[in-house]
Amino acid sequence: MTILVEVFSAPGCSKCAAAREALKAVAESLGVGAVTWRDLNVLEAMDHAVELGVMSPPSIAIDGELVFPKLPTPEKLRAELLKRLA
Template structure:
């Protein structure tokens, strides 16, 4: 199971969009294979810094910072499928 974290901050419109896109992708790809959570960088600042998050939104997968900023939904989908061991075609 993949562990996906989306780092957000309160009042960030790009963060709200990132959360919405990620939630939809997880539902489409099968929520039983991907566990995701939203991480408020103000509440978990030490953890965010430990991973190298400098700004929100950012996405970490299995404890590794993968995207700084929100990638295109197709790119995020492709990356998630790759990590799940599936062909993105």
């Protein structure tokens, strides 16, 4: 089973970039093939973001559901991903 993680962020947001890298490392630590990670520019993927209910970046959707309307801590993301992999 592969989990799709979509991270919506704004271009040029240094806070987004730094936090996103830490979160991506969490996803990658779960093993090859466990998580598919997609970085999305909210301006370029506006229609998709609106469909999911993204109000402002940075936000994270998992398997087509907006789970984190703001960036979670790495621990919270890990817990959510492990729950979905179980």
